[in-house]
Amino acid sequence: MKVVKKLFNYAALYKKLIIGALIMLALSVAADLTGPFVAKKIIDSHILGIESSWYEAGKGKDAVKYDGNWYKRADYFAKGEKKGREVHVLQVGNQFVFVDEAVPIDGRRTLENQSLIIKKDGKEQRAQAVKLTSHEVMGFYQPEIPRIIKLVAFYFSLVILSSIFQYGQSFYLQKAANRIIQKMRNDIFRHISRLPIRYFDNMPAGKVVARVTNDTEAIRELYVTVLANFFSSTINIFGVLIALFILDPRVGTIGLLLIPIIVIWTMVYRKFASKYNHIIRERVSDINGMINESISGMSIIQAFGREKETKQSFENLNREHFSYQNKMLHLNSLTGGNLIGVIKVLALMAFVWYFGGISLTAGSAISLGMMYAIVDLISRLLHPLHGIVNQFANLEQALVAGERTFSLLDEKGLAVSDENISRYKGNVQFENVSFGYKDKEYVLRDISFSAKQGETVALVGHTGSGKSSIMNLLFRFYDSSEGQIKIDGRNILDIPHQTLREHMGIVLQDPYLFTGTIASNISLNHKGITREMVEKALRDVGGDKVLKHLPLGLDEPVIEKGGTLSSGQRQLISFARALAFNPAILILDEATASIDTETEAIIQEGMEVLKKGRTTFIIAHRLSTIKNADQILVLEKGRIAEQGTHEELMELKGKYYQMYELQAGPHKGMAG
Known part of the structure; x- marks a missing residue:
């Protein structure tokens, strides 16, 4: 039950709120369960209480005048108060009679x-009786009315108190649940940012989104609805059983039979529900993944x-998804309220049959108040059972969702380090580096080269030759299988990932822009990058010439992925971003491949500013753009085939000569 333990650990973070809510819930249940006892007291002691012994007494409190004499119930005589002759007020059918003996x-x-x-007991006793009028009967009830009113007021105050505690437990339990889910989502999102890039190679974005949103929402239901129902139902069940034992041990013993029924019920339900819910949650993830993919690729x-x-x-x-939802619906219908209803009717029939038979035998009669209380408590016993059964579906969904969520959190993430290192000089060295995205399937083989501070190194080759893989290793998106990569003589495996990338920048062929503004996409909201630095970076790469026509300038809104901007505009923003972060090592991954010639001319000027004083790696598609590189590496099938200047x-x-001539052709310098 690792999932349950982890869910408990999250709940423990807000234990004060949860314990407070559960205490309120317990008080609410206790107040609610007092009701049948109050009702029994009203019926037996006051409504039917006038059938107890009465004695002739003097005029005074609780005394009733009848036929010129004063009478008082035996219960209401003070200690030492003198009693006269005994009389009775009895009900025979619908008629009340006065018996003067x-x-x-x-x-x-x-x-x-x-x-x-x-x-009684085969014996017969006769006595003279006088029929009472309704007015005379009400006279005997006069001492009871204030007591009944007090008990009704007490019962009503219990209902109000129960409602207040019920509101309190609901509020604080939901508050705790929202806090738990808030923390869980923060933990998941933080963990996602620490997961290695390799994890996302086989995990569609939509499935990850489903775990952050849908699965955590299912877990929230566990804390809000399931926990409250299970706890209140458990307290109710034990409270009712105790009350039944107090009223009649025989009924309490019969009530204990419900416990094995719940256990067996739970085992049977979970056997099927767990399987169905796993498939349902998987299909929800698949649906999310497909929607995400379809929206992204709608143009295609x-x-x-x-x-x-x-x-x-x-x-x-x-x-x-619909098919398995239907299976869950059938399972819930079979094991839900209908079955509880059948058990409730059978229990009440058994009680009425058993105690009704006893009440007909002399000397073993059960009072009307007792019968009312027991019937009420039996109904209350089955109501929480109904509540538990109704929450089985939510419980299973939450456990399955928790299993999926925690499997994501259990994925090994990269260690986070706050270590800061001084800016690199920018000397990069690859020593016999080999690498494969899958074990023993190398895409790079025995790569060795050096890049000195301030040099520009260009990587060229056909698709799949390994150009981007070299940059992935330098950024430690992946780690090499063999060999070493050093920066300023230090093995990059000895440098934490975040620290390593602190003084590195990258410009991709298809730059990614976030929802926000142009300014926020350049600074990425870094505290150390001022508005002036953003403006200067954009100006230095020539972006102000292309973006000047935008109405709001740097404050122009950017939607997801920068969909309202041209490829050239997005690339210029990406260049300005790299410059603003002032990296010691800069990677340009086919940064001009998708840009028109006019914008490329602007960027070529900006690139010279960008490369100044930095070690720059250029993954080039257009060979005409790398003629001035300090060294060019020609890659073929993961190896360095040629190396040198243009x-x-x-x-x-x-x-290289063949590739260059093929691109140049009759329109030299304009090939793409």
Whole structure:
């Protein structure tokens, strides 16, 4: 039960709120369970209490005048107060009678003219009886009315108190649940940023999003609804069982039979529900992943007319999700309220049959108040059971969601370090480096080269030759399988990831822009980068010429991925970002591949500013842009095939020469 333990550990962070809420819940349940006892007291002691013994007494408190004499219930005599002769007020059918002598209260009563007949244990006793009018009966009830009013007021105050505690527990439990989920989501998001890039190679973004949003929301239901219901139901069940034992141990013993029923019920339900919920949560993730992918690639889907096929794929996923939701619905229906209803009716029938039979036998009668209290408590016993059963679905969903969430948190993340190092000089050395994204499937083999401070190194080669992989290793997005990479003589494996990248910058072929403004995309909200630094960086790369027509300038809003900006504008912002961070080592990953010639001319000027004083690596598609590089590495199938300056490589007339001539062709310098 690792998932349960972890969910408990999160709850323990806010234990004061949860314990406070559960105490309020316990008080609410206790106040609520007092109701049947109050009702029993009202019925037995006051409504039916007038059938107890009465004695002739003097005029005074609780005394009732009848036929010229004063009478008082035996219960209301003060200690030492003198009692007169005993009389009784008894109910026979719908009629109340006055008996001017002592008679047994228990037994079967019948009325013949003015004679009351009481049969008990095979014996018969007769006594003279006078029928009472409704006004006379109400006279005997006068001492009871204030007491009944007090008990009703007490019961009403208990209801109000229960409601207040119920509100308090709901508020504080939800507050605790929201805090837990807030922390859990923060932890997940923080952990996602620490996961190695390799993790995301096989995990679609939509599935990760589902774990941060949908799964945590299912867990929230565990703390808000399931915990409250399980706790209140458990207290209710034990409270009712105790109350039943107090009222009648036989009924309490029968009530204990519900506990094994709950256990068996839970085991059967979980066997099927766990399997169904796993599939349901997986399909929700798949649906999220597909929606995310479809929205990102909508232009391709529409351009190639794949709307029907995409719709069909989505419907297949949705249909499977619907199918298992239906299975869960059938399971919940079979094990839900309907079954509880059947048990409730059977329990009440058994009680009425058993105690109804007993009440018909002389000497074993059960009071009406007792019967009311027990029937009420049996109903209350089955209500919390219903509450528990109804939460099985939410419980299983939460446990499955928790399992998926914690599996993400259990993924090994990169260590976070606050260590700061001084700015690199920028000497980079690769020593016999080999690397593969999969074990023993190398995409780089025995790579060795050096880049000195301030040099520009260009990497060229056909697609899949390993250019981007070299840069991935330098940034430690991945670690090499063999060999060493050093910066200023220090092995990069000895430098924490965040620290290593502190003085490195990158410009991608397709730059990523975040929702915000142009200014925020350049500074990335770094505290050390001022507005003036942002403006200067954009001006130095020539971006002010291209972006000057935007109405709000640097404060122009940027939507997700910079969809409203041209490729050239996005690239200029990316260049300005790299310059603003002032890296010692700069990587330009085919940074001019998707830019028009006019913008490229502006960027070429900015690149000279950008490269000044930095060790720069350029992954080049257009060979005409790297003629001035200090050294060019020609990669083929993960190896360095040729190495040298543009002139040296052209003299060799090898692979670089062939590539350059092929691009230049009859329109030299304009190939793309």
